[in-house]
Amino acid sequence: MISYEEAKKLVLENVVILGKEKISLDKAWGRVAALPVKSKIAVPPFRNSAVDGYAVRSQDTAESQGIVRLKLLAEQPAGEYFRKKLGKGQTLKVMTGAPVPAGADAVVPREEVEERDGWIVIRREIKKGENVREAGEDVQKGQKIIAPGTLLRTPHLGLLAACGCHQVTVYRKPRVAVLITGNELCQPGQPLKPGKIYDSNSTTLKALLRSSGVEIVSLRLVKDNLKTLMAAMKKASEKSDLIITSGGVSVGDYDLVKEAAQKLGAKQIFWKVAQKPAKPLAFYALKKGRRTVWIFGLPGNPGAVMISFEEYVRPFIKKISGRSDFLPEEIEARLTQPVKKKRGRLNFLRVKLNKSDQGWLATPCGPQESGIISSLTKTEGLALIPAEADFLEAGSPVKVHLVEW
DSSP: OEEHHHHHHHHHHTOOOOOEEEEEGGGOTTOBBOSOEEOSSOBSSSOEESSSEEEEOHHHHHTSSSOEEEEEEEEEOTTOOOOSOOOTTEEEEEOTTOBOOTTOOEEEEGGGEEEETTEEEEOSOOOTTTTEEOTTSSBOTTOEEEOTTOBOOHHHHHHHHHTTOOEEEEEOOOEEEEEEEOTTEEOTTSOOOTTOEEOOHHHHHHHHHHTTTOEEEEEEEEOSOHHHHHHHHHHHHHSOSEEEEESOOSSSTTOOHHHHHHHTTOEEEEEOEEEESOOSOEEEEEEETTEEEEEEEEOSSHHHHHHHIIIIIHHHHHHHTTOSOOSOOEEEEEESSOEEOOTTSEEEEEEEEEEETTEEEEEEOSOOOTTOOGGGGGOOEEEEEOTTOSEEOTTOEEEEEEOOO
16 A cells, blocks of 8 residues: 555656647637747737727827817728828827827827817827827737647637637547446436445546546446456557546455456556545556556545545646646645544545635535545535544644645
8 A cells, every 4th residue: 555645646657648639729728738839920910099089199289288179180990001190280080999090109088089070179188108009018929828738718719819820739638438337336317226326426427527628438337247347448448548447446356447457458556545535546557559548446435536536537637638737726724623533544634615814724524434425515625634643633734635526
């Protein structure tokens, strides 16, 4: 049995980032940039008006005694270009986003101007640069706008589009196959027979994987039979980068995941971690020609599934997807209640979080057993209670990993 820290290190050390592909921006939300992107243009590409109004020479308003009359030359909507230079005593009507003409250095808002008979009247001094957006004030030509490893969200896509990009190179999505083991499982919606329980892990893992940005290539329920499990695992390995199993990794007569993986030639990286929940957690590497298929054997209890996914599988998926921010977000908090446990295993304590004047406060949120699901609905973070501790007083500082489920 290895420590939590060693298991986490082994998982992340074994990551091999997937290949690259070029896709259109309308398919790029939630993907990870694989190459740096530099802007080929300045944004905005020209000086333009920030308001509907009148382009002026600020000098003309500074030379007045409070009232300025300027000759209106023309009107310029957005998308058109006035080719003449604005001279002394002249103005041009401009719309928001329209180019500011040569000679002008400010725009006075429309609501501050009286317009009549081809002239306008301004009743205050206009400062240089008022309501003018300079060329390149957002992005300079040649400026790096996207770094490799960036998770592309809406602002990133908007920025790429503003810079004229219609495609972006991203890392390929991990392909994931899920195998749910257990003769006792019954599908929600079916009558619950004696000795059976409803399968919640299929629904849970699908939701966790969808929030991780992967492609789910298959999800199967598999009976506790070695031949059946080996066949399902072999088939899953043909089209996936990652196989996730739930159940069958402990030491019972029907815990067959370890044996099936090993008979298929998978190399065991670790099995059993000094943690609670999810002590029987397995991690394997299965060679398929020039590529490797990774196998996570998760426990069967739903609490252990969710917590081990958040601590191990989600960081692995993020890193194999090329993300630079693959570790859970960690904060320090103080316990609001004492915590008692046995020495020897790190405990993941489900907590709710509140901010106080003294910092974050972590409050245990209900039952912590690995088979309990209800307290997970209130869980905002996992407090890491060290393996060497057997008692922590209220007020003790703890590290907390924020959950993403």
